[in-house]
Amino acid sequence: xxxxxxxxxxxxxxxxxxxxLRCNYSSSVSVYLFWYVQYxxxxxxxxxxxxxxxxxxxxxxxFEAEFNKSQTSFHLRKPSVHISxxxxxxxxxxxxxxxxxxxxxxxxxxxxxxx
Amino acid sequence: DTAVSxxxxxxxxxxxxxxxxxxxxxxxxxxxxxxxxxxxxxxKIMFSYNNKELIINETVPNRFSPKSPxxxxxxxxxxxxxxxxxxxxxxxxxxxxxTVYGYTFGSGTRLTVV
Numbered sequence: 057x058x059x060x061x062x063x064x065x066x067x068x069x070x071x072x073x074x075x076x077l078r079c080n081y082s083s084s085v086s087v088y089l090f091w092y093v094q095y096x097x098x099x100x101x102x103x104x105x106x107x108x109x110x111x112x113x114x115x116x117x118x119f120e121a122e123f124n125k126s127q128t129s130f131h132l133r134k135p136s137v138h139i140s141x142x143x144x145x146x147x148x149x150x151x152x153x154x155x156x157x158x159x160x161x162x163x164x165x166x167x168x169x170x171x
Numbered sequence: 172d173t174a175v176s177x178x179x180x181x182x183x184x185x186x187x188x189x190x191x192x193x194x195x196x197x198x199x200x201x202x203x204x205x206x207x208x209x210x211x212x213x214x215k216i217m218f219s220y221n222n223k224e225l226i227i228n229e230t231v232p233n234r235f236s237p238k239s240p241x242x243x244x245x246x247x248x249x250x251x252x253x254x255x256x257x258x259x260x261x262x263x264x265x266x267x268x269x270t271v272y273g274y275t276f277g278s279g280t281r282l283t284v285v
Contacts, residue, residue: 088271094212099175099261099276107271144212150271158204158227159274161214 058082058151060089062162070170071139077132077165079147088150089130090159091121095143103145106130117141142169174198175277177262183283184252192247192280194262201267202226203245204274205237208259220245252284 063078081087088107092100104115111123121132130147147162175196184190196203204227205217219227220239234250245262259281263274 090273092276097279099278100214100263100274101276102273105271105273146214158216158219160216164212164214166212 058087058149058160060147060149060160060162062145062147062165064165065163066166066168068168068170069137072136074135075133075137075141075167077145077147077167079130079132079162081128081130081147081149083128089121089123090148090150091115091119091130091132092146092148092161093117093143094146094164100146103132137167137169139169139171141167143167173277175262175264175275177260177277177280179280180278181281181283183285186252186254186284188252189248189250190252190282191249192260192262192282194245194247194277196243196262196264196275198264198266198275200264200275201242202265203239203242204263204265205245205247206261206263206276208261208279210258214261218245218247249282252282254284257282257284 059082061080069075090105091103094100104113106113106123114120119134144164146164148159151160178193202221204219208214217231218237222242223239236248239245259279261279262277265274266272
């Protein structure tokens with residue numbers, strides 16, 4: 057079964073600084089990867105996804121992620137964060153088991169932006 | 172228009188009670204899911220339905236019974252609620268049973284069992 061590991065449970069950064077949220081996945085022949093954001097007391101919103109093709113994926117709100125097959129990583133980056141980026145971020149991988157696909161989520165990384 | 176809507180948003184109930192959470196999606200998706208998010212924010216799939224057919228049932232106690240009257244609705248009924256059932260329950264939907272499109276999530280139902 058597929059799994060993802062988010063290496064940091066909390067990441068504090070100052071406003072306008074760059075940020076990287078780390079995600080590693082268990083290796084597979086083919087893999088679909090996602091980043092979701094959860095703002096306080098809200099549901100999850102898709103930031104971006106990697107299915108195939110270019111390893112650099114651009115998403116909403118200025119976020120991007122790079123798929124690195126050799127390192128089995130899919131780190132999320134933003135060059136300059138804003139207070140409004142404060143949220144919980146989840147990396148997820150598509151897992152096919154028992155003939156059905158499902159999203160398997162990492163433990164989440166809480167991004168806190170300080171003024 | 173809310174794409175995936177869940178009701179109620181908050182639910183406080185006593186141990187031993189039975190409760191239901193409802194979910195509806197207006198995206199035309201054919202697959203719906205229930206996820207449980209615990210107090211540490213960990214998200215775990217519980218059930219998945221495709222066109223009203225149960226396709227994923229992840230080692231969930233049989234006190235939890237999903238029901239899908241049609242492909243736009245997926246409800247979750249919980250019998251004999253326990254303290255450990257306290258969590259946020261998310262409904263989600265996707266197209267064509269695959270996850271290449273990503274899921275659309277509802278805003279969650281916070282269940283508190285006292």
